[in-house]
Amino acid sequence: MERRDFLKWGATGVFGLTLSTSDLIWHLKQAQAAELHPESPPSLTPDAALQKLLEGNQRFVQHQPQYPDQSAARLLEVAQAQHPFATILSCADSRVAPEILFDQGIGDIFDVRIAGNIATPEARGSIEYAVSLLGSPLLMVLGHERCGAVTAAVQNETLLGDISTFVKAIKPAAAKVKDQPGDAVDNAVVANVQYQIERLKRSPLLSDRLNSGKLKIVGGRYDLDTGKVTIIT
Structure with a gap:
């Protein structure tokens, strides 16, 4: 939404619409986000890229998204x-959408999503493409609480x-x-992330x-309950 269009819309709302303060603030943030020019991704160091992801997740957790890089x-x-x-290998679970939970936009994250966030040959090839050819400086393997695929593996389901x-x-x-104390599924979620990272590191x-x-x-x-991403390795 162009700023002048937003202001015109707001003026119309004064006379013909009843808008809450939160509605106006939300639309203003949308307009401001469309005008932002974020730092060029190729210039980010790996550590800076990770920081950018975590800052976005913090905004998501606090319900203060900026919706960057979503303008025309x-x-x-x-x-x-x-x-x-950033390149993220995450679960295909419908509740784990990287652009949303890290508050990023178009072209920011190279998503590779597959149940159980496993490094299949196809997933690994997609990641190699993003890292080697597109220059992505950060790779995250993202598991999640109560993962159905991990639960099935722990319970040895057919x-x-x-x-x-x-x-x-x-x-x-x-x-x-399997013999560690604590929640068996959550232990396996963390172990699976570490295991998939080990497999990915075998790629030349x-x-x-x-x-x-x-x-x-x-x-x-x-x-899943809080929306927070915790670094585990």
Whole structure:
């Protein structure tokens, strides 16, 4: 929304509409966000990229999103090229949407989503593309609380069709922590993130970038109840 259009809309609202203060503040933030020009993603260091993600998550948790990089101008800016400042391997769970929970926009995050956030060959290839060819300086493997795929692996469930494939991919991680005290599923969620990171580090393309300091790999755990992402490795 253009600022002049917003002001015109607001003036009309005075006479013909009843708007709450929160409505006006929300629309103003939308207008301001559309005019922001954030730091160019390629210039971010791996640590700065991680900080940017965590700051966005803090805004999400506090219910103070800025909705960056969601304007028409941003759409045109990334139409011909993309330079995501972060790559995230996360679960396909409908409640775990990286752009929302990290308060980012178009072209900011290269999403690779698959049940159980497992590093299949296809997922690994997608990540290699983002890191090696697009220059993404940060890779996060993001697990989440009460993950259904991890739960199935912990309970050793027999599932139909190809659903069993991602359970099989998580079982080695679950086996590592089966005797640990505490919640078995949550222990396995953390262990699975660490296990998938270990598998990703075997990629020559990723390890080269990691050893040169051009890439940082971290793990995260998303809390479904609070919305907070905690770094776990």
